[in-house]
Amino acid sequence: MDIVIFDTPDAVAEVAAQHVSRCLLALPSAHLGLATGATPGGVYQHLTYAHQRGILRLSEVRYFMLDEYVGIDPNKPTSFQNVLRRELLSPIGAEPNALEILDGNATDLPAEAERFENALRSAGGIDLQILGIGTNGHIGFNEPGSSFTSRTRVVELHPETVQSNARYFNSPEDVPRKALSQGLGTILEARSILLLATGGSKAHAISSMVEGLSSPRNPASILQGHPDVTVVIDAAAASLLRSAPTVASQVSA
Numbered sequence: 001m002d003i004v005i006f007d008t009p010d011a012v013a014e015v016a017a018q019h020v021s022r023c024l025l026a027l028p029s030a031h032l033g034l035a036t037g038a039t040p041g042g043v044y045q046h047l048t049y050a051h052q053r054g055i056l057r058l059s060e061v062r063y064f065m066l067d068e069y070v071g072i073d074p075n076k077p078t079s080f081q082n083v084l085r086r087e088l089l090s091p092i093g094a095e096p097n098a099l100e101i102l103d104g105n106a107t108d109l110p111a112e113a114e115r116f117e118n119a120l121r122s123a124g125g126i127d128l129q130i131l132g133i134g135t136n137g138h139i140g141f142n143e144p145g146s147s148f149t150s151r152t153r154v155v156e157l158h159p160e161t162v163q164s165n166a167r168y169f170n171s172p173e174d175v176p177r178k179a180l181s182q183g184l185g186t187i188l189e190a191r192s193i194l195l196l197a198t199g200g201s202k203a204h205a206i207s208s209m210v211e212g213l214s215s216p217r218n219p220a221s222i223l224q225g226h227p228d229v230t231v232v233i234d235a236a237a238a239s240l241l242r243s244a245p246t247v248a249s250q251v252s253a
């Protein structure tokens, strides 16, 4: 696991975008797995900017969702599909079908999960998967207790996750309790992984992921067994690491 620490969330977003850009410059038709949440938004802004300035070509990339709420209309601003289209795919002018969706509104959710797995397999898998991490160590919506071999499926959201997601909804009753999520086994098959975290609320999850016991109780710890993981975090998220590398003070151009 390569761990890179920067002073600020802005620097994390910039460095993470540079990491994605390097991958896409080497492989313009890469398959990119997209996380949603507060953390990756800045990365998508940098990528959009680079695309609009002609520095980076995002038109050949194929995108895959990491997770989606169950029972949410994709036209609602809180749906992850809507967030990804709004924050990245529309601004770069991607074709609607450039995004392999997880349809949380499907009538047969297990069939939708299987369809996504088949689409991923026949596409040849993900080259670079972008991940955030929950305060309880989830990646995607794989909550503590998720099997390391789990595949894309319907999951129940942990109360801590429901509470954390409440900030995006008008009332507590509107916050989804279920989601479709790539499984831990699915995520582990991505050829490389870029995990981002900022803020002190993520410090415990980051130290458990890096230095804790690898166990389904601590879902992100599955990444200890992946050969190509880059973790880009700010100093606050790194504050509980016992063996923290020094904080990088500069972002290279």
Ligand code: PGA
Residues within 6 Å of the ligand: 036, 037, 038, 039, 040, 132, 133, 134, 135, 138, 139, 140
């Ligand atoms: P956040 O979510 O980026 O909004 O903190 C991360 C996650 O729960 O995976």
